[in-house]
Amino acid sequence: MLSCKDVTHLASESRDRELGAMERMGMHMHLWICKGCRRFTQHMELLGQAMRMAGKEPERIGDPDARLSQEAGDRIRSALQRRLNGGGTQD
Numbered sequence: 001m002l003s004c005k006d007v008t009h010l011a012s013e014s015r016d017r018e019l020g021a022m023e024r025m026g027m028h029m030h031l032w033i034c035k036g037c038r039r040f041t042q043h044m045e046l047l048g049q050a051m052r053m054a055g056k057e058p059e060r061i062g063d064p065d066a067r068l069s070q071e072a073g074d075r076i077r078s079a080l081q082r083r084l085n086g087g088g089t090q091d
Contacts, residue, residue: 002026007037011044046083050076 002010007030010023019027031038054072068076 002030004030004034004037007031007034008040011037011041015044015048043080043083046079047076050079 007027010019010027013019014027031041050072053075054068
C-alpha cells in the first residue's frame with residue numbers, strides 16, 4: 001500500500017506525465033481509503049482548472065515571468081474558499 005507521501009508525489013507527477021498501470025492502481029487503492037489524499041487530489045484538480053480559466057498555457061506554468069492578474073488571483077482565492085467551505089464549484 002502506498003503512503004500518503006507517495007500518493008501526493010504521484011498526484012503531482014500525474015500532472016506532467018501519464019502514470020504507469022501499477023502506479024495508477026496503487027494510487028486509486030489509496031485514494032479509496034484516504035480522505036485526506038482524495039481532498040489533496042481534488043484541490044490539485046481545482047487549481048489546474050483555475051489555471052486554465054486564467055488563460056495560462058501549460059508550458060508557461062513555472063515560468064518566473066508568468067503572472068496572474070489581480071482579478072484571476074481573486075477568482076482563484078474565491079473558488080478555493082468556496083470549495084474549502086463545502087460550497088462546491090460554480091459552473
